[in-house]
Amino acid sequence: xxxxxxxxxxxxVTVLRQGGIVAYPAETLFGLGVDPxxxxxxxxxxxxxxxxxxxxxxxxxxxxxxxxPMVACEPSPLAWRLMRQFWPGPLTLVLSAQPTLPNWLVGPxxxxxxxxxxxxxxxxxxxxxxxxxxxxxxxxSGLPPARCVEDVRRLWPSQLYIVPDxxxxxxxxxxxxxxxxLHTDRALLLRAGAIPAAWLRQWLPDLFEV
Numbered sequence: 001x002x003x004x005x006x007x008x009x010x011x012x013v014t015v016l017r018q019g020g021i022v023a024y025p026a027e028t029l030f031g032l033g034v035d036p037x038x039x040x041x042x043x044x045x046x047x048x049x050x051x052x053x054x055x056x057x058x059x060x061x062x063x064x065x066x067x068x069p070m071v072a073c074e075p076s077p078l079a080w081r082l083m084r085q086f087w088p089g090p091l092t093l094v095l096s097a098q099p100t101l102p103n104w105l106v107g108p109x110x111x112x113x114x115x116x117x118x119x120x121x122x123x124x125x126x127x128x129x130x131x132x133x134x135x136x137x138x139x140x141s142g143l144p145p146a147r148c149v150e151d152v153r154r155l156w157p158s159q160l161y162i163v164p165d166x167x168x169x170x171x172x173x174x175x176x177x178x179x180x181x182l183h184t185d186r187a188l189l190l191r192a193g194a195i196p197a198a199w200l201r202q203w204l205p206d207l208f209e210v
Contacts, residue, residue, distance in 0.1 A: 020034070023163065026061070031061075051141040060114045067131065071097065081203050083116075098112075138152050
């Protein structure tokens with residue numbers, strides 16, 4: 001007989017397939033997820049957050065390394081260096097997107113933000129889903145991100161399906177994943193986060209901050 005958690009994951013996958021929105025615990029904060037390949041679902045997600053459709057900020061979580069070539073071109077040696085050191089974990093990398101990736105998932109320079117998470121609940125959801133999943137912070141645009149189920153319910157009492165935390169959120173002081181742009185030969189720190197810049201500089205001494 002399936003466990004309660006397995007039933008929760010099955011229900012979440014059904015919601016995703018139907019174009020719905022799921023809230024789930026990532027490494028440090030709650031995230032909102034939809035099927036990245038359903039444009040209408042992505043638009044609904046942006047509307048839920050009160051974010052302009054053209055604004056970037058959507059990240060793709062990958063179940064494992066095998067899905068990286070599906071969404072990104074061959075990463076640079078610098079990117080591989082960071083991925084091998086910090087994946088799975090709260091490090092998001094901006095890479096050159098595959099030409100086949102839908103326009104609504106890519107940045108203005110045909111880039112895509114990706115990460116393989118370490119959070120057990122997020123990984124269980126990704127495994128049950130069987131493919132990439134959108135990840136964006138569970139908050140309305142301009143407000144602090146949700147860190148627990150109660151935060152999510154206060155924002156959206158009935159508009160999404162929630163996969164509860166299993167006591168696995170990392171204590172990062174509320175920091176999101178660290179975001180590094182590596183789609184060129186120059187490494188740019190776009191967002192400081194759960195992985196400190198000092199750690200990254202051990203592997204990328206020429207890391208630039210914007």
